[in-house]
Amino acid sequence: xxxxxxxxxxxxxxxxxxxxxxxxxxxxxxxxxxxxxxxxxxxxxxxxxxxxxxxxxxxxxxxxxxxxxxxxxxxxxxxxxxxxxxxxxxxxxxxxxxxxxxxxxxxxxxxxxxxxxxxxxxxxxxxxxxxxxxxxxxxxxxxxxxxxxxxxxxxxxxxxxxxxxxxxxxxxxxxxxxxxxxxxxxxxxxxxxxxxxxxxxxxxxxxxxxxxxxxxxxxxxxxxxxxxxxxxxxxxxxxxxxxxxxxxxxxxxxxxxxxxxxxxxxxxxxxxxxxxxxxxxxxxxxxxxxxxxxxxxxxxxxxxxxxxxxxxxxxxxxxxxxxxxxxxxxxxxxxxxxxxxxxxxxxxxxxx
Numbered sequence: 001x002x003x004x005x006x007x008x009x010x011x012x013x014x015x016x017x018x019x020x021x022x023x024x025x026x027x028x029x030x031x032x033x034x035x036x037x038x039x040x041x042x043x044x045x046x047x048x049x050x051x052x053x054x055x056x057x058x059x060x061x062x063x064x065x066x067x068x069x070x071x072x073x074x075x076x077x078x079x080x081x082x083x084x085x086x087x088x089x090x091x092x093x094x095x096x097x098x099x100x101x102x103x104x105x106x107x108x109x110x111x112x113x114x115x116x117x118x119x120x121x122x123x124x125x126x127x128x129x130x131x132x133x134x135x136x137x138x139x140x141x142x143x144x145x146x147x148x149x150x151x152x153x154x155x156x157x158x159x160x161x162x163x164x165x166x167x168x169x170x171x172x173x174x175x176x177x178x179x180x181x182x183x184x185x186x187x188x189x190x191x192x193x194x195x196x197x198x199x200x201x202x203x204x205x206x207x208x209x210x211x212x213x214x215x216x217x218x219x220x221x222x223x224x225x226x227x228x229x230x231x232x233x234x235x236x237x238x239x240x241x242x243x244x245x246x247x248x249x250x251x252x253x254x255x256x257x258x259x260x261x262x263x264x265x266x267x268x269x270x271x272x273x274x275x276x277x278x279x280x281x282x283x284x285x286x287x288x289x290x291x292x293x294x295x296x297x298x299x300x301x302x303x304x305x306x307x308x309x310x311x312x313x314x315x316x317x318x319x320x321x322x323x324x325x326x327x328x329x330x331x332x333x334x335x336x337x338x339x340x341x342x343x344x345x346x347x348x349x350x351x352x
Contacts, residue, residue: 001015001016001017001020002015002016002017002210002214003015003016004016004214004217004218004221005221006139006159006163006221006224006225007221007225008140008141008159008224008225009159010159012159012160012161012162012163013162013163014138014139014162014163014165014217014221015027015162015163015164015165016165016166016167016210016213016214017165017166018166018167018168019166019168020164020165020166021049021052021053021056021127021164021166021168021169022052022056023056024053024056024057024100024127024164025053025055025056025057025058025059025060025062026056026060027162027164028057028060028062028098028100028125028162028164029060029061029062031123031161031162032096032098032123032161033096034062034094034096034097034098034123035061035062035063035097036062036063036064036065036091036092036093036094036097037057037062037063037064037065037097037098037099037100038064038065038066038067038087038088038091038093038097038098038099038100038111039053039054039057039064039065039066039067039100039102040066040067040069040084040099040100040101040102040103040107040110040111040114041066041067041068041069041101041102041103041107042068042069042070042071042072042075042103042104042106042107043068043069043070043071044071045071045102045103045104045107045129046066046068046102048129048172049102049129049169050066050068050102053100053102053127054066057100064100065091067084067087069106069107069110071106072106072253073106073146073248073253073257074253075106075110076106076109076110076144076145076146077145077146077147078145078147078154080110080145081110081113081114081145081154084110084111084114085114085117085118088114088118088122089118093118093119093122094119095119095120095121095122096122096123097122097123098115098122098123098124098125098161099111099112099114099115099118099122099123099124099125100124100125100127101124101125101126101127101128102127102129103127103128103129103130103133104128104129104130104132104133104137104177105130105132105133105136105137105257108126108128108133108137108138108143109137109142109143109144109145109152109155110143110145111124111143112124112126112141112142112143112156112158112160113143113144113145113154113155113156113158115143115158116143116156116157116158117156121158123161124143124158124159124160124161125160125161125162125163125164126138126160126162126163126164127163127164127165127166127169128163128165128169129169129170130170130173130177130180130181131170131173131177131178131180131181131182131184131185131207131208132177132180132181132183132184132257132258133181134165134167134170134181134213134216134217135181135184135185135188135213135216135217135220136184136188136216136220138160138163138165139163139217139220139221139224140220140224140234140237141157141158141159141160141224142155142157143155143156143157143158144156146253149312150245150249150309150312150313150314151245151248151249151253152245152314153312153314165213165217167210167213170207171207173207175206175294176256176294177256178206178207178293178294179256179258179259179293179294179295180256180257180258180259181258182208182258182262182293182294182295183240183256183257183258183259183260183261183262183265183290183293183295184216184257184258184261185200185208185212185216186200186262186265186286186289186290186293186295187237187239187240187261187262187265188216188219188220188237189216189219190239190265190286190326190329190330190332191219191223191236191237191239191330191332192215192219192330193329193330194329194330196212196215196219197289197329197330199212199215200212200289200293201285201288201289201292206293206294220237223236223237235315235322235324235334236324236332236334238315238322238324239265239268239324239326239332240261240262240263240264240265240266240267240268240324241261241264241324242264242268242310242313242315242321242323242324243263243264243267243268243306243310243346243349244257244260244261244262244263244264244265245260245264245309245313246264246306246307246309246310246313247260247263247264247301247306248260249309249312250301250305250306250309258295259295259296262290262295262297263295263296263297263299265286265326266283266286266287266290266297266350267346267349267350267351268323268324268325268326268349269282269283269286269326270283270348270349270350271325271345271346271348271349271350272325272326272327274348274349275325275348277325277326277327277333278325278326278327278328279328282326282328282329300350300351300352301346301351301352302351302352303343303346303347303351303352305351306346306351307342307343307346310342310346311339311342316339317336319338319339320336320337320338320339321336321337321339321342322334322335322336322337323335323336323337323345
């Protein structure tokens with residue numbers, strides 16, 4: 001079993017091994033004396049893996065009950081969050097009873113935010129079932145739900161007690177889910193440097209193997225350890241996200257997160273080239289890598305479509321939005337852009 005330490009304020013481990021789902025009860029019991037466990041999942045994932053997880057938990061003496069939501073970003077809202085809190089209250093969870101997220105980023109964000117806030121904090125366990133959740137959402141402790149005004153505007157930092165990563169769970173992913181996960185993986189490889197980026201450029205596998213998954217987790221873990229609360233170096237993980245979140249919100253969350261991040265990364269790279277900050281040779285490499293992994297690279301938007309959502313970005317400080325601007329693979333700057341200049345940056349990034 002591979003163990004990846006996450007050196008947060010409350011340290012934990014990401015455990016990675018094929019077949020780990022059937023050992024979840026044993027691994028959680030080794031960290032908990034609780035009698036009760038809440039399992040949060042969506043309808044699609046629970047139909048595939050829910051019974052196996054419940055059996056594993058109950059075999060270790062947990063009274064485990066599921067809370068099931070419809071799949072998709074539309075479920076990550078205040079109404080679902082309040083219903084989950086009522087579920088925890090109705091089942092009388094105590095402060096040592098774990099909330100277990102079995103699913104992708106939506107399930108993890110929702111379950112984590114409920115765990116962070118119910119009784120001022122319950123233990124939280126992540127069992128990611130999507131590539132996106134493995135390489136991004138399951139590391140770092142960010143939890144949130146969406147508001148009508150924008151994505152992830154209500155949330156909290158709440159580190160998990162443990163993350164159980166079973167790569168076999170990725171085998172049932174549809175191609176569009178794999179592509180979405182690759183959007184975040186490309187971003188992480190970009191931040192890591194040329195070696196990781198070239199590994200993606202030369203890989204023959206449509207689904208990354210365990211070594212690349214572990215490398216992505218380790219890259220993010222290093223930034224989280226340096227800056228857990230997102231005030232310094234961790235902000236580099238927002239590469240592609242300001243424009244990407246605007247694309248997601250404008251689409252009504254019909255554009256998958258990883259696809260939007262990849263488009264946002266391409267836009268900010270194009271803008272960096274236009275501002276003379278980045279080598280133009282990086283653009284065709286990035287576009288080719290997106291196309292290699294099934295991500296669209298040719299869609300266009302207007303500045304008027306995206307600008308209202310950038311003005312709601314939760315990263316705004318003092319009338320400036322800190323954009324993560326690439327200079328080269330492995331080298332990005334944090335550039336505070338005045339609100340008045342955002343339309344210009346969007347247009348230099350390819351927006352009409």
